[in-house]
Amino acid sequence: MRVPLAWLNLVHEKSRLVVALAGVAFAVLLVFMNLGFLGALAQSASMFYQYMDADVFLVSPQTLEISSSKAFPRDRLYQAAGIKGVARVMPLYLGYLQWRNPETRDSRAVFMFAYNPQDRVFLLPELNTSATLAALDRPDTVLFDRLSRPEYGSKDIGTKTEVDRRTVTIGGQYELGGGFAADATVVSSDQNFLRLLKIPLNLVNMGLIKLEPETDAQAIAAQLRQVLPKDVVVKTKAEIIENDRSYWITSTSTGFIFGMGVAVSCVVGVVIVYQILYTDISDHMKQYATLKAMGYRSGYLFNVVIQEAIILSVLGYIPGFLSSVGLYAFAASATNNALPVAMDWQRAVMVFILTIAMCVLSALISVRKVVTAEPVELF
Amino acid sequence: MSHLSNDLPSDSPHFSSEEIAVSVRHLDYYYGQGDLRKQVLYDINLELSKGQIVIMTGPSGSGKTTLLTLIGALRFLQEGSLNVLGQELVGLSKSELVEVRRNIGFIFQAHNLFDSLTASQNVEMAVEVLQDWGNKRQRAVEMLAQVGLAERVDYKPKALSGGQKQRVAIARALVNQPSLILADEPTAALDKQSGRDVVTLMQTLAKEQGCTILMVTHDNRILDVADRIVNLVDGHLESDQNFTAFSQTHDPKALV
Structure with a gap:
């Protein structure tokens, strides 16, 4: 067996190794956190749709994503209802309420879902119990999201507060989470939507179409596109999820920030590893030059540096990964699970490969020095 | 002290290549390029027979180390002829020079x-x-x-x-039993006794393995191990003698 020069050189300088591994672990942690948030952003963008009991969606062409939707005529839904294969059409009204915290009297915006209580828009079992359905039917009553931020005050059933000069009562609870779009959500009946926001119900924000079982959503969507005028856009569930996801990731600063965070973390990692490798090479220039005098080729020294980089990346990844798992749990609990940050193996593998690439890149930058080791300089 | 008296002037008759470890012929060497080009070695002719211990002395800057590194296949060579262990070094590529080095043992000051x-x-x-x-x-x-x-x-x-x-x-x-050992001030960093031990050790092992040693040194205390002493001054081979002759001609007292 070859003398494991790369490994022995690294472990010889214990404190330097610890610093190097801490640096790599830190970079790995930063990458994981940014990817975690980016993943949570993508997931929370699709979360609303995952819970909706519909296969095809109608939205206005001006709607960018769910929380900033524009309204379109309700008649489009009735037109869609005539298509064979459509089981049910459900208008969904969306808007923002100024919710006053009953304790501090500060008003904050909550995102409101409103629909006819006869429709089962959400698949959440809590929203379909007889008690919540009865609460939905009561005037000036809303259901409050348990995953809303604590700044909204009490979420208990029976809490009364003021919304746009009307007294509103919390009549029930559910768990949905607002993701990046909203800090709090409420669900109400379409009648209460009209009462609170004074927007006519013949303009809807989103049309939910449930199909008969065994029906091809793509085919129905294509058919709807032909039938309906251009003031609505038809999207299957997968298409609308992809639409919102790409909106959040590519055309908001939120997505950009996390993407940039990943890039900056990688740069930090590259610089740290470069620094360590360069110092290590500088300290051993005489020895490397001696190896060359003994008849070793530059390729051998190149390999030693690459090996050191890979050892650093593997050993640095492990603590980085473990602390990321811990911080994911912390981030999820700090946001009442509204921010769905969680580790998945694809991301773990991806970051592992990224870590190795990062360290090898540093090695490639620093390796130029070792190749210049010249035995004649030893004399 | 006993010394082999195989005093070989550079113009001594040719030995068969079997017995010659290093043969230098009309070697010139320059540092730098263009206007800054400076000649450091002038028409060096030198032959080292197998099994010889040769010490190279001379003032600083005389080109000793340059000659040592040339023989050690550590530099590119364009002019003259330099044959090391039966291999002509002039014109060899970098990769071929590396192969040559594998038959040479280097001992450095550090x-x-x-x-x-x-x-x-x-x-x-x-x-x-x-x-x-x-x-x-x-x-x-x-x-x-x-x-x-x-x-x-x-x-x-x-x-x-x-x-x-x-x-x-x-x-x-x-350890690889090289046919040629090149040493650059191997005793410079050592005290008198350790320096002496190191040189004696090199001498003993060289005799056992039959290898040639070329050593650059300023250390007068170890000159007596040499079969030959080559003196280099300003890039010219000034003298090539055995120890007795060298100590007589280079004794400061004798020069007075």
């Missing part, structure tokens, strides 16, 4: 050992360059025993004295 490796591992690195994996440990340990470090094979350089480290470096240079 030991240049890896602090992270044990004495044995440092020596094994030399065995590995020849792709000899099987008994490298055994060979390294035997070689370290020959330089008197049998008890220290698994010590790291930090735990060894200066003389012991230089002996590890010698073991590393000799």
Whole structure:
């Protein structure tokens, strides 16, 4: 067996190794956190749709994503209802309420879902119990999201507060989470939507179409596109999820920030590893030059540096990964699970490969020095 | 003290190539390029026979080290002729020069050992360059025993004295039984006794293995181990004598 020069050189300088591994672990942690948030952003963008009991969606062409939707005529839904294969059409009204915290009297915006209580828009079992359905039917009553931020005050059933000069009562609870779009959500009946926001119900924000079982959503969507005028856009569930996801990731600063965070973390990692490798090479220039005098080729020294980089990346990844798992749990609990940050193996593998690439890149930058080791300089 | 009196002037009759380890013919060498080009070696002619111990002396800047590195296949050569161990170095590519180096043992002023490796591992690195994996440990340990470090094979350089480290470096240079050893001030960093021990050790091992040693040194205390002393001044080969003749002609008292 070859003398494991790369490994022995690294472990010889214990404190330097610890610093190097801490640096790599830190970079790995930063990458994981940014990817975690980016993943949570993508997931929370699709979360609303995952819970909706519909296969095809109608939205206005001006709607960018769910929380900033524009309204379109309700008649489009009735037109869609005539298509064979459509089981049910459900208008969904969306808007923002100024919710006053009953304790501090500060008003904050909550995102409101409103629909006819006869429709089962959400698949959440809590929203379909007889008690919540009865609460939905009561005037000036809303259901409050348990995953809303604590700044909204009490979420208990029976809490009364003021919304746009009307007294509103919390009549029930559910768990949905607002993701990046909203800090709090409420669900109400379409009648209460009209009462609170004074927007006519013949303009809807989103049309939910449930199909008969065994029906091809793509085919129905294509058919709807032909039938309906251009003031609505038809999207299957997968298409609308992809639409919102790409909106959040590519055309908001939120997505950009996390993407940039990943890039900056990688740069930090590259610089740290470069620094360590360069110092290590500088300290051993005489020895490397001696190896060359003994008849070793530059390729051998190149390999030693690459090996050191890979050892650093593997050993640095492990603590980085473990602390990321811990911080994911912390981030999820700090946001009442509204921010769905969680580790998945694809991301773990991806970051592992990224870590190795990062360290090898540093090695490639620093390796130029070792190749210049010249035995004649030893004399 | 006994000395071999094979005093070989540079214009001595040719030996058959079987007996010649290094043959330098009309070698000129320059540093720099263009206007800054400066000649450092002028028409050097030198032959080292196998088994000889040759010491090269001369003032600083006389070109001794340059000549040593040229013979060691560590520099590109364009002019003249330089034959080392039967291989003409002039015109060889970098990669071919590396092959030549594998038959040469280098001993430097500093030991240049890896602090992270044990004495044995440092020596094994030399065995590995020849792709000899099987008994490298055994060979390294035997070689370290020959330089008197049998008890220290698994010590790291930090735990060894200066003389012991230089002996590890010698073991590393000799473990592959090279035909030529090039040493650059091997005793400069050592005290008198360690320096003496190191040189005696080199002499003994060289005689056993029959290899040629070319040593650059300023250390007058060790000149007596040489079969020949070559004096280089300002890039010219000034004299080529045995120790007795050298000590007479270069004795400061005799020059008065």
